[in-house]
Amino acid sequence: MIAQRKMGISIGSLTLPNPVMPASGAFGPEMHEALDFNQIGAIVPKSITKHPQPGNDTPRVCETYAGMINSIGIQSKGLDAYLAKTIPEFSAYDVPLISSISAESIDEFVEMSDVLGNHPDIDALELNISCPNLKGDGHAFGMDADVTYELMQRVRKVTDIPLIAKLTPNVTSIQEIAKAADAGGADALTVANTMLAMAIDTESRKPMVGNVMGGLSGPAVKPIMVRMIYQTAQVTDLPIIGCGGVMNGNDAIEMIIAGASAVQVGTASFITPTALTDVIEEIREYMDRHDIMDINDLTGTVEI
């Protein structure tokens, strides 16, 4: 008899059928041709901004050793188009919908969370606090513990659905930011966004991406993310969503052992469009092989 293994996980009041979801910006509605969306743990669309935004100059991506740098910027059609088109398009699927929000100020985060966090089709919010605070010093919100605390606390007041803070790895101490987000009312933490990076074409001496610098993702960043998940798990009991360089089930398992409850998959989908469901299948195989009945039992089991 095949054992019934439990893969569901909880983020605050929300239960996901399994711990694997797309990373924001590396997933789109058109991918349904290649991937069965009903099999994944949740849907996470590209970060949305309040107003339409054009995104950055091209080239917007380049490849580096075991990774890629992207400087897409948040190319966005704005909140109205998101409400009219993106949400209905994704609500057709049978899995939770987690909206990722980018904003230029705390006020704007609050305003957008009020709209999206009270929308009947949205199950949780992921706050992309790795984007720059244009009304502050221009640094990412998530680089400052006090700003992170204030942001979470104010958003918490306008919605009851689970709040996920997506942390930036470009900080001295991820623990300080994680604690601030926790204290401010986050229900979970995504660890983490891309690492600020740069590559130069030595022939032309020009930066490889139009925006000069961009975010590094892919297998190159995974050991850093595993370290940050481990460190974050030491200072908070919130569920952690590991993100950065998950290419297969084993990478996901590694993050779970380090302290994650779930994982996000981005770059891997560009190489294998079925990466998300492949990772789910490979986690299941690992559970069979190690006779793990509940995936939650594996979280944070690293033996030091």
Next chain:
Amino acid sequence: MMKQHLLPILTNVQVSERYWHMTIDTSNMNERIEPGQFFHIRCSDNAFPFLRRPFSIYRINREEDTIEFLYLVKGEGTKDLTKKKPGETADLLGPLGYGFKLDPGFDEILLTARGVGIATLAALAQEAGRKGVRCTAILSARSKNDLLAAETLQDFGAEVHHVTEEEETSGVESVESQMRDIIERKDVNALYTCGSRRLSRLNQRLAAEYGLPGEIALEEQMGCAMGACFACVCDLEEEGKHRSVRVCLEGPVFPLEKVVIS
């Protein structure tokens, strides 16, 4: 259709100093492939380079159930692609995007291609030949050595003219006078172009002047080729307004007059 296919490689050979040619067995693939569409190909199984690279379909052989690619060895990805051997499998995502429209009313078309853009327009010349549409092609390259597709196009029945840096014939003025001559002499119905900004601007100008429809196949750096990442954007001008489009999803072929060439 965004579908991953693992298909047998039949041949993969060097055809000139910088160009290689690969044939793939598509008998296990059901999707219909149109000229102008492309595949996003995994060039190596290693951690670097690991992103796929986009390649146009060079020839579609419906009877033999094969497709061919013509590729320029440029960087690490294409270098690794040359290492693939017949009998091994190629990992292709596609066919992707929208191809060329060959209006049934056309009986004379003019193609201008630069460099590896020739590979993209070859499949269109093939389709034109099959449909009995007369086709003239101006191929532009660095050297004669890079004009290897010329013969293929001739096999499809196209009249081929070439211009090269080597012969100092590839300047815009020289191509322009050739294009004008062909358009006027042959009463051309449509223009198609790929591979060069300068030639694209020239095509836009002449299409407007002669009142001809046209299409352009764009090449933008790609990430996912599935419309998800917004890496491959360009602007179209429609009713005086700019609209951002994803080349992988809405292209790579666009109406000539709409594309904003940066």
